[in-house]
Amino acid sequence: MIKLEGLCRDFQVGDQVVHALDHIDLLIRQSEYVSIMGPSGSGKSTLLNILxxxxxxxxxxxxxxxxxxxxxxxxxxxxxxxKKIGFVFQSFHLVPRMNAMENIELPMVLAGVLPADRRDKVAAALERVGLTKRADHRPDQLSGGERQRVAIARAIVMQPMILLADEPTGNLDSQSGKEIVDLMEELNNQGLTLIVVTHDPAIGNRAQRMVRMEDGRIKTDIQ
Amino acid sequence: MISADLIRFTLSSARAHRLRSGLTALGIGIGVTAVVLLTSIGEGLQQYLLREFTQFGTNIISVSPGKASTFGGSMAASFNSTRPLSLGDAEALSRVPFVTHSVGTVQGNAEVEGNGRSRRTMVSGTGPYMPRVWLFAVALGEFLPADEESAPRPFVVLGSKVRDELFGTANPLGERIRVGGSRFRVIGVMESKGTVLGFDMDDAVYIPVLRAFELFNKDGLVDISVLYEESASAEEVVAGIRRMMITRHGGEDFTITTQQQMLDVLGSVLNIVTIAVAGLGGISLLVGGVGIFTIMTIAVRERTSEIGLLRSLGAVRRDVRDIFLGESIMLAALGGVGGVIFGGLIVETTKILVPALPLSYSIPFAIAAETVAILIGLLAGVLPARKAANLDPVDALRTE
Structure with missing residues (x-):
C-alpha cells in the first residue's frame, strides 16, 4: 500500500524554485491499476521517481x-x-551486451542470489512474457515489443508488489504497445499493483483509476 | 553481488569493447613487459657476477699489501711505509686459528716456450695449496709439491689452454719448457675453469712463488688468500689474521677483505641497479595507468544510463563503485598477466638465441610488477568509480 501525504518536490532552476510536486496526497491500495496522466511538466514522472x-x-x-x-x-x-518495486521504462533500458536471459537475471545478480537459484526464476519470468525461445538473443536482435517484454520480465523476476511503468508504450507501434499493456494488465490481475505514467489517453483510459496531474497537483482522481 | 558475478559482469563490459579494452590493457602490459625485461637483465647480471665470485668458494679471506684508507696530508703519506707481504707472512697465516690453508700469489706476463711453439701468457707464482683454496682441480699429473716452498724445484703446471696451444693432444707431463727464459719441467695440467670476470684462468701457467719472484724481480706477494673452516665465523678469523699480521709487520699496513664483503658490496650495487631499472619500467606502467583512467572516465560517461538502471534495480552506490573499480583493476591485471607472460617469452627466447647474455627471469619481480599493475588499476579506477557511484539515479536514467 502506498500512502502520500503533503508530498512536495522542489527543483532549483537557476535562481527560481520550481514546484514539480505541490502537496500531493494519494492512497494506492495493493493490486490497484492506476494511470497517471497529464501534460509534460505536470510532475507525473517526478511522482513516479519518488514512488x-x-x-x-x-x-x-x-x-x-x-x-x-x-x-x-x-x-x-x-x-x-x-524487493518491492519493478520498473518499466519507455526506452527499455536493457544492457546491450547481455542477452535476454542475462538482462532478466540482473536484479538477482545485484541482490546476490546464487546462480543455481536464479535459473528457474529466469525461466519462469521468460515464460511469463512468452519469450522462452528468445532467451539467448541480445537486445539488438529483438523487436521493440520483445525488448519491452524482456524489461517486464526483469521487473517482475524478484516478485515485487508494485510495477511502475513510465511511458511503457512510448517507443512502440500501437500493436506491440497494446500487447505490452495487455501483459501488464494480466500481471495486475494476479495481484501486482500497476502504476502507469502516460500521456496517451488510449492507454491511460484503460486503468481502473485515472489520476490527472497539472502543475504538480492532482487535478482529478477518477476511480 | 557475489564476486563471481562481479567478475563476470566486468568481463562482459570489457568484452563489449574488445579493441578498446585490449589497447588499454596493452598499455599496462607494455609497462609490465618492460619491468620484467629490465629486472631480468638486472637479476641475470647479479647472478652472473655472484656465480663468478663464488666459484672459488665462499670461505676465503684475502690479504693484500697496503692499507686501503686515506691518510692526512702528503707529509703523513710519505712517512707511511708499507712492508711487502712475504712468503713467511703466508706461512704464518696458515697457523692462525681456523685457517686450513694459505696461498700467496704474485703475477706477471711472460713468454712461455715449449714443443717448438711459444705463447705470451699469464704466469702466476703460487703456493702448493692453490687448488684447494680456489677450488681449481688438477686434470693431469699433480700440482706444485708442498714440502719445498723455500727451495722449490723449477716445476710448472699448465692451464688447459696453454697446454692445448703448446702441446695439442700430446702428453706434456715431463716435458721441459721455458718460462720467461728459465727452464721449467711440466708436472701437471689444470682442468678448464673458463673465464672469471673476463680473466682467462686457463690461459696461464702456475709456478712456485719464489721462482716467480726471481722471474719478475719482485720481493712481495700481491695477495695472500686464506681458506678457513666453514664452521668458523669470518670475524673471528679476520681478527686472528689481523693480530698475526700486526705482530709480524708492527702496524696495520695491509688490507683484509672477506669474500662476503665483496659479495655484499657487489650485491648492494646490483640491487640498486635492478631497482633503478625497475623504476624505469614503472614509468611506462604509470603511463598505462593514465590510459586506464581515461578509458574508465569515458566508460562512466557512456554507461550513465546503465548506472541509472542498476540503481533502479536495487544496486547501492557501493555496487556501482565495485563494478567500475573491478573493471579498472581487471584491465590492469589482465594487461599485467599478458606482460608477465610476454616478458617471460622474450627472456626465454633470448636465452636460447643468445646464451651469452646473462638474463634471469625473476619471479619475485614478475609478481611485484603484477601487484604494481593491479595497484595502478585500482588507483586509476578510484575517481571514475566514485563519479559513477555518486551519480543521481534519476539523472542517470534520463541520459541516453
Whole structure:
C-alpha cells in the first residue's frame, strides 16, 4: 500500500524554485491499476521517481506498506527497490551486451542470489512474457515489443508488489504497445499493483483509476 | 553481488569493447613487459657476477699489501711505509686459528716456450695449496709439491689452454719448457675453469712463488688468500689474521677483505641497479595507468544510463563503485598477466638465441610488477568509480 501525504518536490532552476510536486496526497491500495496522466511538466514522472524511491521528496511523507521512507538511508532504499518495486521504462533500458536471459537475471545478480537459484526464476519470468525461445538473443536482435517484454520480465523476476511503468508504450507501434499493456494488465490481475505514467489517453483510459496531474497537483482522481 | 558475478559482469563490459579494452590493457602490459625485461637483465647480471665470485668458494679471506684508507696530508703519506707481504707472512697465516690453508700469489706476463711453439701468457707464482683454496682441480699429473716452498724445484703446471696451444693432444707431463727464459719441467695440467670476470684462468701457467719472484724481480706477494673452516665465523678469523699480521709487520699496513664483503658490496650495487631499472619500467606502467583512467572516465560517461538502471534495480552506490573499480583493476591485471607472460617469452627466447647474455627471469619481480599493475588499476579506477557511484539515479536514467 502506498500512502502520500503533503508530498512536495522542489527543483532549483537557476535562481527560481520550481514546484514539480505541490502537496500531493494519494492512497494506492495493493493490486490497484492506476494511470497517471497529464501534460509534460505536470510532475507525473517526478511522482513516479519518488514512488520508485529513486528520488526523495522535499517535504511531506511517503509510507510504503505503512513504513515511512523518510528516514531511510541509501542502502535501505535500494533494498526496497530491489524487493518491492519493478520498473518499466519507455526506452527499455536493457544492457546491450547481455542477452535476454542475462538482462532478466540482473536484479538477482545485484541482490546476490546464487546462480543455481536464479535459473528457474529466469525461466519462469521468460515464460511469463512468452519469450522462452528468445532467451539467448541480445537486445539488438529483438523487436521493440520483445525488448519491452524482456524489461517486464526483469521487473517482475524478484516478485515485487508494485510495477511502475513510465511511458511503457512510448517507443512502440500501437500493436506491440497494446500487447505490452495487455501483459501488464494480466500481471495486475494476479495481484501486482500497476502504476502507469502516460500521456496517451488510449492507454491511460484503460486503468481502473485515472489520476490527472497539472502543475504538480492532482487535478482529478477518477476511480 | 557475489564476486563471481562481479567478475563476470566486468568481463562482459570489457568484452563489449574488445579493441578498446585490449589497447588499454596493452598499455599496462607494455609497462609490465618492460619491468620484467629490465629486472631480468638486472637479476641475470647479479647472478652472473655472484656465480663468478663464488666459484672459488665462499670461505676465503684475502690479504693484500697496503692499507686501503686515506691518510692526512702528503707529509703523513710519505712517512707511511708499507712492508711487502712475504712468503713467511703466508706461512704464518696458515697457523692462525681456523685457517686450513694459505696461498700467496704474485703475477706477471711472460713468454712461455715449449714443443717448438711459444705463447705470451699469464704466469702466476703460487703456493702448493692453490687448488684447494680456489677450488681449481688438477686434470693431469699433480700440482706444485708442498714440502719445498723455500727451495722449490723449477716445476710448472699448465692451464688447459696453454697446454692445448703448446702441446695439442700430446702428453706434456715431463716435458721441459721455458718460462720467461728459465727452464721449467711440466708436472701437471689444470682442468678448464673458463673465464672469471673476463680473466682467462686457463690461459696461464702456475709456478712456485719464489721462482716467480726471481722471474719478475719482485720481493712481495700481491695477495695472500686464506681458506678457513666453514664452521668458523669470518670475524673471528679476520681478527686472528689481523693480530698475526700486526705482530709480524708492527702496524696495520695491509688490507683484509672477506669474500662476503665483496659479495655484499657487489650485491648492494646490483640491487640498486635492478631497482633503478625497475623504476624505469614503472614509468611506462604509470603511463598505462593514465590510459586506464581515461578509458574508465569515458566508460562512466557512456554507461550513465546503465548506472541509472542498476540503481533502479536495487544496486547501492557501493555496487556501482565495485563494478567500475573491478573493471579498472581487471584491465590492469589482465594487461599485467599478458606482460608477465610476454616478458617471460622474450627472456626465454633470448636465452636460447643468445646464451651469452646473462638474463634471469625473476619471479619475485614478475609478481611485484603484477601487484604494481593491479595497484595502478585500482588507483586509476578510484575517481571514475566514485563519479559513477555518486551519480543521481534519476539523472542517470534520463541520459541516453
Amino acid at each position: 520508485g524511491l529513486l528520488d526523495s521528496p522535499s517535504a511531506g511523507n511517503y509510507w510504503l506498506d505503512d513504513i515511512s521512507t523518510a528516514s531511510m538511508n541509501d542502502d535501505e532504499l535500494a533494498s526496497i527497490r530491489q
